[in-house]
Amino acid sequence: MSRYDVVIVGTGHGGAQAAIALRQQGFEGSIQMIGRDPSPPYERPPLSKEYLAGEKPFERLLIRPVQFWADKQIGLTLGESVTRIDPEARELHLASGEQVGYVRLIWSGGGDARRLSCPGSHLDGLHAVRDRRDVDRLLEDLQAGIRNFVVVGGGYIGLEAASVLRKLGCSVTVVETQDRLLSRVAGEDLSNFFAEEHQRQGVALRLGAQVERLEGESRVEGVTLASGETIACDAVVAGIGIVPSVGPLIAAGAAGANGVDVSDTCHTSLEKVYAIGDCAAHANPYANGAVVRLESVQNAHDMANTVAKAICGDPQPYDAMPWFWSNQYDLRLQTAGLSIGHDATVLRGDPAERSFSVIYLRDGIVIAVDAVNRTKDYAQGGKLVKARAEVSPELLADTDVPLKEMR
Numbered sequence: 477m478s479r480y481d482v483v484i485v486g487t488g489h490g491g492a493q494a495a496i497a498l499r500q501q502g503f504e505g506s507i508q509m510i511g512r513d514p515s516p517p518y519e520r521p522p523l524s525k526e527y528l529a530g531e532k533p534f535e536r537l538l539i540r541p542v543q544f545w546a547d548k549q550i551g552l553t554l555g556e557s558v559t560r561i562d563p564e565a566r567e568l569h570l571a572s573g574e575q576v577g578y579v580r581l582i583w584s585g586g587g588d589a590r591r592l593s594c595p596g597s598h599l600d601g602l603h604a605v606r607d608r609r610d611v612d613r614l615l616e617d618l619q620a621g622i623r624n625f626v627v628v629g630g631g632y633i634g635l636e637a638a639s640v641l642r643k644l645g646c647s648v649t650v651v652e653t654q655d656r657l658l659s660r661v662a663g664e665d666l667s668n669f670f671a672e673e674h675q676r677q678g679v680a681l682r683l684g685a686q687v688e689r690l691e692g693e694s695r696v697e698g699v700t701l702a703s704g705e706t707i708a709c710d711a712v713v714a715g716i717g718i719v720p721s722v723g724p725l726i727a728a729g730a731a732g733a734n735g736v737d738v739s740d741t742c743h744t745s746l747e748k749v750y751a752i753g754d755c756a757a758h759a760n761p762y763a764n765g766a767v768v769r770l771e772s773v774q775n776a777h778d779m780a781n782t783v784a785k786a787i788c789g790d791p792q793p794y795d796a797m798p799w800f801w802s803n804q805y806d807l808r809l810q811t812a813g814l815s816i817g818h819d820a821t822v823l824r825g826d827p828a829e830r831s832f833s834v835i836y837l838r839d840g841i842v843i844a845v846d847a848v849n850r851t852k853d854y855a856q857g858g859k860l861v862k863a864r865a866e867v868s869p870e871l872l873a874d875t876d877v878p879l880k881e882m883r
């Protein structure tokens with residue numbers, strides 16, 4: 477059995493960045509990455525954007541050229557799952573039966589796409605959008621001429637998929653349980669704007685709608701809602717969130733209910749075991765004291781840097797400002813901060829002009845900015861969020877005054 481100074485589980489954004497940051501920090505010990513995905517580390521955001529649209533080949537999604545990992549003496553074991561952790565012996569058990577020892581372990585397992593569990597969810601033609609293989613299967617359907625889609629889930633992934641499918645000339649109905657789109661992440665102004673935009677682009681919306689079952693013999697032919705309506709389709713895309721991939725960590729005794737709990741240096745409750753990225757529940761300084769799991773490239777990347785620093789003997793608490801983006805049609809939504817606990821919103825600009833921002837306040841303090849086709853507001857608003865600036869709603873709404881002049 478081999479033992480490595482650092483073993484990283486997961487070869488996604490967090491795992492790859494942890495390895496890169498360790499070498500950047502001058503770490504000279506052995507590093508071994510182990511990931512279930514058979515492809516070398518790649519970026520996920522383009523999967524529901526340019527890759528699905530056929531605008532970017534897979535090679536351009538790679539986080540680093542394949543040779544990089546060997547050049548930096550970072551071992552890559554691909555297509556292999558970690559099934560069990562022995563925290564006393566500091567050993568990992570792999571699906572292949574192999575065992576691997578670690579001095580320190582970084583868990584960056586992300587999450588698995590949540591699956592529909594209604595009758596019919598075994599049928600062909602039901603797609604997730606989580607990894608490259610999911611999107612390749614969806615592309616195969618498109619190449620085979622499938623054009624009628626139901627998208628279940630009106631969050632970022634579902635809406636990005638819907639916008640690409642529309643651009644490709646497909647008919648699309650989005651079914652969302654909540655009574656507005658993006659309800660988990662955005663305020664009502666933004667939800668309404670995106671609902672109108674999708675409808676303008678020809679997407680049919682069913683809000684406040686529950687999927688009762690998928691119809692079909694071997695392949696999906698329709699989606700029946702709790703209202704009794706059946707929407708005919710040839711394929712379904714489910715974008716209904718993720719289930720954090722932390723089974724072996726929790727079974728080994730790590731604390732966590734929604735993912736795995738980590739400290740401000742991303743340490744789990746298990747000795748010498750860190751966790752980062754989508755699966756790491758943490759007290760984010762921008763979350764009004766709440767423990768959150770953030771699903772974003774920024775969070776995975778910055779947590780990876782935090783762990784690399786801690787391992788290299790320079791521990792610093794994780795305090796990066798959250799940011800996020802989403803592309804739909806010609807709209808670029810950029811978010812700085814977290815709107816959790818906001819008690820007021822300010823609309824800056826006119827949604828009808830397709831360039832506006834929504835600014836979120838808590839006790840008069842700017843805590844988050846959603847900017848649609850307004851990159852300056854995003855960049856300058858982010859600085860207000862970082863500075864915890866107190867600005868009057870009237871001034872924030874005044875588009876004649878740049879946000880950078882409001883500190």
Ligand SMILES: Cc1cc2nc3c(=O)[nH]c(=O)nc-3n(C[C@H](O)[C@H](O)[C@H](O)COP(=O)(O)OP(=O)(O)OC[C@H]3O[C@@H](n4cnc5c(N)ncnc54)[C@H](O)[C@@H]3O)c2cc1C
Pocket residue numbers: 485486487488489490491510511512513520521522523524556557558559584585586587605606607633721724752753754755770771772773774776799800801802803
């Ligand atoms: C389609 C899509 C679009 C997105 N768009 C955006 C966007 O526009 N902006 C943004 O900020 N974020 C976006 N995200 C989110 C972002 O990609 C994630 O937050 C980020 O990838 C998280 O990194 P991670 O390392 O935590 O997890 P991941 O990148 O998901 O990597 C986790 C890896 O761990 C592996 N793994 C899990 N369990 C095991 C195990 N037991 N053994 C071995 N390997 C295991 C998985 O197979 C996976 O490869 C998007 C995500 C998706 C899926």
